Amino acid sequence: MPEILQISQLGNPVLRRQSQVVDNIQDSRIQQLIDNLISTVQQAHGVGIAAPQVAMGDRLFVLASRPNLRYPQAPTMEPTAMINPRIVASSTETVKDWEGCLSIPGIRGLVPRSRSIEIEYTSRDGELHQQELTDFVARIFQHEHDHLDGIVFLDRVENTRELMTEDEYQQQFVKLL
Template sequence: MSEILQVSQLGNPVLRRQARPIQNVRDERIQKLIDDLIATAISANGVGIAAPQVSQSIRLFIVASRPSPRYPHAPTMEPTAMIDPKIVSHSAEIVKDWEGCLSIPGIRALVPRYQAIEVEYTSRDGELHRRELTDFVARIFQHEYDHLDGIVFLDRVENTGDMMTEQEYQQRIVNKG
């Protein structure tokens, strides 16, 4: 049975640590953590979540894009566990778009990210995958990947004028009010 985990908030030192590689993907604790991360992301209307966000400093995150109140235009995909991920290559094109974070509630910011990336990761069944991600899903991957290196999205904001509260974001950007 999956459980909803408590999300570490900005200021918790675990969010600033370099996460450790995973030794045994098939370990039952890792498998349970994957299920719990998926349940936690869905419960919080998140499109991704990294293990450090639930105080587990290991190189694992979930990408789970789907429309929600936080991201109404997100594409739908099956929640995917990505273990010991790497960015193999990236596009020259960088795009700024809005991001939020379950560990930094109430704030949105325009964050520059690569428009397309080629990635490698191990899936929960121990298989190595290599694929190209673009647009919003590439953004999710880069955001979660940063968490594994102790970086939060605010670290990538180019100026404070690119930030707003969640309430203003919902009114001005989502509802175009």
Template structure:
């Protein structure tokens, strides 16, 4: 596994931002889940997500080209109405099915700071993934958590939410989003 960068001021991992090639490359499958360095990466991703007020993060966002992401939905300053769930690592995930029902929703991204975009996502998805203990899990997710998973799944496939925005008119600054949409 490649070296990880850490921000010494916060202890969190350094976030790769838009323009970094790692964000545009499909990630590699994880083969040794029990490797202590990989288990530490999981813990570091969870910590980084919480410290950065995210609701999810993918390994490519910290310059690790691995098919791993964390879903850690909870209310915070960036997502006031997010449902609460325990941080869930998803290793080598596959989305098995997408509902026909789709919903538009505002998304932000730690790798695209200061910007929000209106993105169409499936309301419900079925996901097959390996957990941090090496056990396969197959679960159905809905609504905001399904959105997070689809967003993070895009990251491990070399995409960012901007690729899914239908019009530049569906973009706004983070500050405008909070003043108009959240507090409006």
């Protein structure tokens, strides 16, 4: 049965470590971790979560975009485990948009990201997938992929004036929707 895992917070060294390639996708520990990540991200009203955020060093994350309290305009997609993911190509066009993070509660920042990316990952059933992601889902992928390399969104904010509290973000942007 899946469990809700504790989310590591900014300052925890696990968030700054390079994650390790998953060799045995069918290992019961990896499969249980995927189930736990899905339960954890849904309970926390997130749109993605990476293994390092729950103190695991595996190179995997879950994309789970859906409208919720933190992202009311998010597109709906089935939670998808992405194992050993990589960005194959990125558009030269970048877009700045507001990001938050379950490991950095209470803060949002304007982060530049590629508008579209070509990716490759292995699914939990061992199948290799290649696809193009755009806009919000591409942003989630890039955010979670950064976690696998010990990078948090604050590292990508270009100016501290492009930070705000979650409460202020909710007042300024979400209430307008």
